[in-house]
Structure formats: C-alpha cells, structure tokens
Amino acid sequence: MNIKDMISPIIRDMPPSGIRRFFDLVDEIEGAVSLGVGEPDFITPWHIREASIYSLEEGYTHYTSNWGLPGLRREIARYLSHRFNVDYNPEDQIIVTVGASEAIDLALRAIVTTGDEVLVPEPSYVSYMPCVEMAGGRVVPIVTKADDEFRLTAQALRETITPRTKALILPYPNNPTGGVMLRSDLEAIADVLEDTDILVLSDEIYAELTYGDTTHVSIASLPGMAERTVVISGFSKAFAMTGWRVGYAAGHKDIIAAMVKIHQYTMLCAPIMSQIAATEALRAGYNDGYEDIKRMHREYDRRRRLMVKSFNDMGLECFEPRGAFYVFPSIQRTGMSSDEFCERLLQEQKVAVVPGNAFGASGEGFIRCSYAYSIDALTEALKRIKVFAEKYVR
Template identity: 60%
Template sequence: MENMIAKHVREVPPSGIRKFFDIANEMGDAISLGVGEPDFDTPWHIREEGIYSLEKGKTIYSANAGLLELRQEICRYMERRFNLEYSPTKQALVTVGGSEGIDIALRTILERGDEVLIPEPCFVSYRPCVIFAGGVPVAIPTREEDNFKLLPEELEKAITPRTKALVLPYPNNPTGAIMEKEDLEKIVEVLKDKDILVISDEIYAELTYGKEHVSIASIGNMYERTILLSGFSKAYAMTGWRLGYALGPAPIIQMMTKMHQFTIMCAPTTSQYAAIEAMRNGDEDIVMMRDAYNQRRRFMVENFRKMGLSCFEPEGAFYVFPSIQMTGLTSETFCEKLLLDQKVAVVPGTAFGDSGEGFVRCSYAYSIAELKEALERIEKFIERFK
C-alpha cells in the first residue's frame, strides 16, 4: 500500500511540533510550552456574534470568497492599521485559517521545479506546502547575531533563474524576530528588477512590542507583487474558528479563489460572522492580550538569561528561542531529556529548519504561573550542565 502513496508526500516528515506535544499530553502532569495557541478565550462579544448567527439560522454557504461584509471589514482594517488599500470584491479571499492561504497561494503560482526562498528558522508548513505544490524549497538561514532578520546579501545569493517566490515570515515563528521598514527597504532593493513574488505571512502583525508592524506590500512597487496572508487565530484568540484571509493582486486572488472554490467551497459561515464583530470591535481585546504577552515575554527572556542561556529578545509573536548550545546537546536530545527528566515540553529548533539547531522554541502564550513552574523545572535541568 505504501507504493500507492505519492513519493513526494510520503517523504515529507510529520511536524516536529506535534511530536513533543503529543508525548506531553500522554504524561498527564507535564507542562507544555510547545503549542502556539493563545491561552485567552475568544472575547465574549465575538463568541456571542457567532452564537447569534447560529440562532438566526445563518448556516448556509457564503460566497466562495467569503461574506462580502467580512471582506469589506478586512479591507477597512488593512487601510486603517497598515495604510494598504484593497478591493473587497477583487483582491480579498477568506480562507480556512492562514494555513490554507499558504497552501493555495503556492499551488496557484508554482510550476513544477520552481524555487521558493524560505528564511529559516520558520513556521513548519512552508517547506511541505512548497513540495506538495511541486516546487523546490530553498532555505536561507538567518542567525541570532543578525537578530534573525533576512539579510539582503543572503537573499541575493539565493536567487536563481528558477526562483519564483520569496516567503517573508515576519513577525517570525519561532524566533520572534521582526523586519522593520529599513530592513524591508533593503529587501525591496534586491527584488525591484526581478520577477519574484512575495508571500508575506503577517499572522502576527498585531503582536509586536514597541515597534509598529510594517508590511512589505506598502513599500516601493511591492504592492503589485505581494500576496499578503493573515488571519484571526493569534490577534483575536480564534484558533479553533479556523479563519484567515489573503489579499493581493486581483488576477492572483481570482485564481486562488478558484482553487478554494473547488477544494473548500467557502470558509465556515459561523466563523465569518464572528470575525466581522472582531474586525469592528476587537481593537481593545488585541491591546489587552498584547500587553499580557509583553509582560510574559520580558519574564521569559530575563529568566532564561539568569540561567546562563543566551536568549534573543523577541520583538513579535509569542515565542522565545533560547540557545541551548552550552549544554552540548542537540536540540532534539535536549527536548527529549527535558521532557523525561522534568516533564516540560518545548520544541527543538530543528523543527523549524536546520538553522534552528542549538535552539529550542518556547511559547509564552500561557499564564505567568505556568511559565514560572516550567522555568523552575528547566533551570533544574540546566544546572547539571554548568
């Protein structure tokens, strides 16, 4: 039966995130810092709107591209928050989470053998989705000493005649790195004369600390060459609602909508009604959650450094990416031994690409009490290596 499965699918390994999360679940008394999911409930006014839509019988298919009312709200939001104007009827598509957006964006633009540049460490889905779409993923390692930013000279070196797209995953999962306007301008300078599209994953755009998020679509001529992906999971604590969106050039969004039409039909209608409420009245919720994450962020960085671990200070998302090189263990071995010895689950940096070796990812989307207990256990584990 194995021979009946496509080779390119069979050879993609399972997610390195889920492995340790699943083991921790079976242990019962383990603490998991492995999953990037807000510990907040979806704000009540957003849940209430979803409930009302069910009570009112709004349970039929929406338009393939999503409820027009929601697409209008998404476009208004992008204009007021990031100074980007999109047509809700021609340039907007509501997807089943940001992950569907990644998948259909790649399948829409890639021919077999096209190369896609991916700064790593990065979200685990990019590489498999490129492969599933018939493309060739090309990693561009980023380094702690460069604040895990994509450097223009590294981008230039990675471009070949087969390069079709660049994934720009900032704010970054797992490092928490961001790209500021001056960083993006250098990337635009490299791309300005090249036929390369950018897939800009901005799911953490609202979770930056002290610096405003800037989209590459707002710089130079990149508006016409950027597919912007985002969603509701992180900013509004709506992970289980499975709702995202794609914005970009009308011809590409039209083809992505066709792909979506034949594979998904439409995103969940209940979630769409809830998302309208989030877009209209959810700004205060974002601020409240961001402030809480910021407190936890500082707490995590300070404590890892007290343990003697080098720890890059994240400026976005809700992860820290401490170096565990002083232990002499590989990332995978460190995570295995920590889980068995202290019952704390973190994710090896190699789950996010080879350049993640020597690091682990810890989510701080948990309560301070949980983080404190987890850090105390990690410190006990680290002590043996000093």
C-alpha cells in the same frame, strides 16, 4: 496490491512534522507542563463568540460566496488599510480562507509550477516546505542567524536568487524565533526584488504582536510592492481565534482570482459562523480602538520580558524577540542537541518545549518556548527549567 505503494511519492517521502513527533512524547508524560503551544491562551473574547451564537440562532448555517462574506471582506480591507497602510480592493483583491494555513497553500498552488524555486527564511513555520513541494516546487532555505536577530538580510537574499526563483516567503513576525523585520530591513529586501519577477508571500499572522518601539510594517506598504505581494493573515493570533479556522489573503486581483479557483473546488468557503465571528472581531475592534488586541498584547509583552530575563539569567542565551509569542533561547552551553535537550527536559523536569530543528535545520541548537500561558504556569515551568539548566549549563 501493496497499499503503501499506492501513496503518492511526494507525500510518502514527506517527513511528518517534527512537532507532531514531540507531541506524542509529551502525551505520555503525566503532570507535564507545556510551553509547546503555538496558540493564544486567551479564549476568544465573549462578544465575538456571542455574535456567532446569535448568527446560528438566526439560521446562518449556509454556504457563503467563494470569496467570503462581502461584509467581512470590506472589514478586512478597512482593517489592513487602517492598521498597516496596505490598500486592497474588497471586491476582487481579498479572499477569506480556512485559516491563514489555507491561504498559504492556495497562494503557493496558484503560482508555483514544477521546477520553480521558493525562497524560505529559516527557522520558520513548519508548513511552507511541504506546501511548496505539494505544489511541485522546491524550497531553497535561507538561513537566518541569532546575530542578525533572525532577520532576512538583503545579501543572503541576493545570494540565493536564481533564474528559477518564483517567490519569496516572508514569515515575519516569525514563528519560532520572534524575529521581526524593521522598515529599513524591508526596504533593503524590496531593493533586491525591484528588478526581478519574484513574488512575495508575506505571512503576517503575528502582525499585531510586536513589542517595544517596533510596530509591524507590511512589505506591501512599501512603494511598488503591493502588486507583487500577497499578504496572508488571519484571526487566530490577534483575536485568539485559532479553532475558528478563518484567515485571508490580499493581493493582485489575478493571483486572488486564481486562489479563489482552487478554493471553490476544494473548500468552497470558510465556515459561515466563523466568518460572522471574524466580522464582529474587526467591526468592534475598529470601533473601540482594538481593545481586545491591546489587552492581550499588554499581557504577552510582560510575559515576554519575564521569559527573556529568566532564560538569560539561567545562562541559556536568549535574544530579545520583538514579535509573536515565543522566545528562542540557545542551548549550546548545555552541549546537547535540540532533540536531546527537549527529551531530557521532558523526562527529568516534565516541561515540554519544542526543539528548534522542527523549524528547519538551522534551528538546531535552539528551543522554542511559547509564553502564551498564565504567569502562574510560566513561573512553574521556568522554575523547573532553572533546575535543569543548573545541572547542565557549562
């Protein structure tokens, strides 16, 4: 028996994440400075950790409802309503998941069937395409451009819709570009979708991280859009809780019920200690005006400006991202491909950044640099990148 032949063709033919490949390279370089992470540098605020420690001491070590702790679902409903004007019923329209990643997988498996097309703006997070394919669907990428600040335009959407289109993934604020969708952009998208039977999976994991005059608008808050939209989010980015693996989805009760069905057979529930921590994060946030989020947000915003200015000064043109914690400068003036740039930067200056093409073919010619690092670390990395840029930017 050839074990290799036993692997399902869908999985066998799926390329491994471009990020993983780069991670292995970085791992071999000693003294490398990394701007490659997709998670906050802040450690989870102590009151959240403390709540979870206390729950363990009190014996909270069991399964929860498949839907998630009722108290947490009520907090999520209140939070979504309070912060983003999105109203879903905690009884049957919200599911707590193992990170937003599971919610993406569940939502796609709940709605996608063989032959369905799912529209995905690109560049974007690495999981959408494999999850669509594992659900039996096909991804139709919609290329977004730096000139449009990587927004999805109504025209581009209209051009890619076919009778087989089942859903649109709306990944904003965007990883890796930092692009956001303004209310007017979303209204134009809603107009296009109005007369169709296309669902929206709105991945809003970076919703709390928007900058300047921009505040996050959920497409679910637009008139008539709540029913067809599944809002996906979690605690990782806003509350610096990546390792806790706790997220959620909110949407039409029939879609959420379908997601719960898959979740109960695969995950059963998100870890109870993480759910308790998440409950504390939202409860304390509601009571103190989201002080944790504000504190981290202020720091990200300062670093963001430092990064944008530094890259533009180096001649690596960088549009000003209004969301997430990444900058996505163009490296065209070096004449290198994304892979070549990243590999040489790592070899010559020992700085790790992620090639833009890891987020889809249209990310070619860009690099993703995270600013979820201390000012000290960013200063050192920028110093090294500057030396590299001085040598190669033409």
